[in-house]
Amino acid sequence: MHIKKLLQLTHLKIAEWFLTAPYKKWKKYDKSVNNVFIDFVNCVNQIPQAKVLEIGSRNVSGSVRKHYFSNADGYVGFDFHSGENVDVVGDAHELSRLLDENSFDAVFCFSVFEHIAMPWKLVIEINKILKPGGMLFIATHPCWPPHELPWDFWRFQPEAFNVLLNSKTGFQLEQCFQGEPAKIIPLVEGSALRSLIQCETHLSVAVLAKKVFDVDDNFAWDFPVNEIILSNYPDPK
DSSP states (O other): HHHHHHHHHHHHHHHHHHHHHHHHHHHTOOOOHHHHHHHHHHHHHTTTOOOEEEOOOOOOSSSSEEEEETTOOOOEEEEESSTTTTTTTTOOOOOOOOOHHTTTEEEEEEGGGGSOOHHHHHHHHHHHEEEEEEEEEEEEEEEOOOOOOTTOOOOOOOOOHHHHSSTTTTTTEEEEEEEEEEEOOOOOTTTTTTTTTGEEEEEEEEEEEEEOOOTTOOOOSSOGGGTOOOOOOOOOO
8 A cells, every 4th residue: 555545544543533432531631720710719709898800701601600709799790792691891902991990809701812802901901900919810722613703813822821911911920720631633634734633732721810010001002902803793692
């Protein structure tokens, strides 16, 4: 058999095995992403009369997390669209225009940062509305299929948060973990693609950070997002 054909068949057989055989590690994946969120919840619930903001709070998939903060004095759900569990509707790029500065003890979001056109601007906006010492939790994806198109812009490796959450943006990074291991299986043949199936990636990453400074005044991105993006976030209606 021609060597190229043999390699192609081998590659396809390996891909078929990964698609059909149980990958035992997936059954015991690292639950550190959820653990980071629980650490965040415990920190917040120890703050007297804490005020909590959730960005991307709209109930899309049945996951509503307001109940985690039973000791909080106030919970505000923020989203681009109105809906269940949304108190304030607006663009997260303009948080400090819509919410009072230095007013929240904690901010968190799940699967939001990949949909933010300018995540560096959102970090600045979060800093502005957080009180000094306020806590921030972010969960997003290093790898995930496209969704909420056309507003699906980014995927985040752990190192990205050393760039986004640092002394210049006013944060101290406390924790950063990946969870849910995965494999990438190319559906086309190519020498550069053949080894991808051996590599491990992750479906989720979570970070916990604390506001330690006000954002550096030299950081600014003041023009509105609609000046650089012509499309709209998908309307659930």
